Amino acid sequence: MGKNRKTVLYALRFIAFAGTLSAVIVMVTSKEENYFYGVELEAKYTHSPALTYFVIANSIGAVYGFLLLFLPPASMLWRFVVAVDVVVVLLLSSSFSAAMAIAYVGKEGNYYAGWLPVCDQISDFCHHVTGALTAAFVALVIYTVLLLHSIHTVLNPLLV
């Protein structure tokens, strides 16, 4: 593998790590209190199981990404990275989609189920969630590209 390609892969892993870490920080620091039809409404990520799952999954992704940054290039452990990447990508995609589904109901509501949109009342919280989702999405895309690249690299000699 060329030195350039290695640098690009390392940079991508760093961005993915930064993405998951930002997603966790932005989501955890979001908190807003407001009144909603006369009822006090405190918005926190722990109030939704989907958002809690999002924080846990991205924390795991961030720890994994951090550890990989310090794995020596010659280490035998890189052989297992493809398999662990699969699990991390699944975790990130699943938690992103769950959080996205809830965020969508928060923004648009669901007329048929009688769920009202809440983002007008807690717009600051919703901006935090949007930011966290964006950061997590960037990390998810990068991990998917890295995974497909690894599979391509491993399969390539077999394809010739």
Place this chain on the structure above:
Amino acid sequence: MGKNRKTVLYALRFIAFAGTLSAVIVMVTSKEENYFYGVELEAKYTHSPALTYFVIANSIGAVYGFLLLFLPPASMLWRFVVAVDVVVVLLLSSSFSAAMAIAYVGKEGNYYAGWLPVCDQISDFCHHVTGALTAAFVALVIYTVLLLHSIHTVLNPLLV
């Protein structure tokens, strides 16, 4: 690869195909009308973007699974199956999680957002959704196992 192992892999792919197909059929055939606090409430999967996405993703998974059942064992295309499996697994896990997040709010509601549970009013619809989610989960687990198995098989010679 032994004949026994091939039969097991084929059987697993068949079950995964059946799982995604069942998930689509059960979700699409679910429909219920009811009154909810004086308002007519018609429950259909198209009323939620997350459930619509679930149906689309599982349809793609079912078509892919169906095509694979007729791919000759000697075909060169099997080399690409690992990469396509990654994309299909991502699609299935992401759509399952989105649908699960919405189904959870449907069943438990969200006190903090003021979203009431609706499953008591449309229990027949909720049973359909639960069934579809279960079938899709079985397919998702099998595809994940198949993917990790493929990666293990490809990597194994390198690990020795």
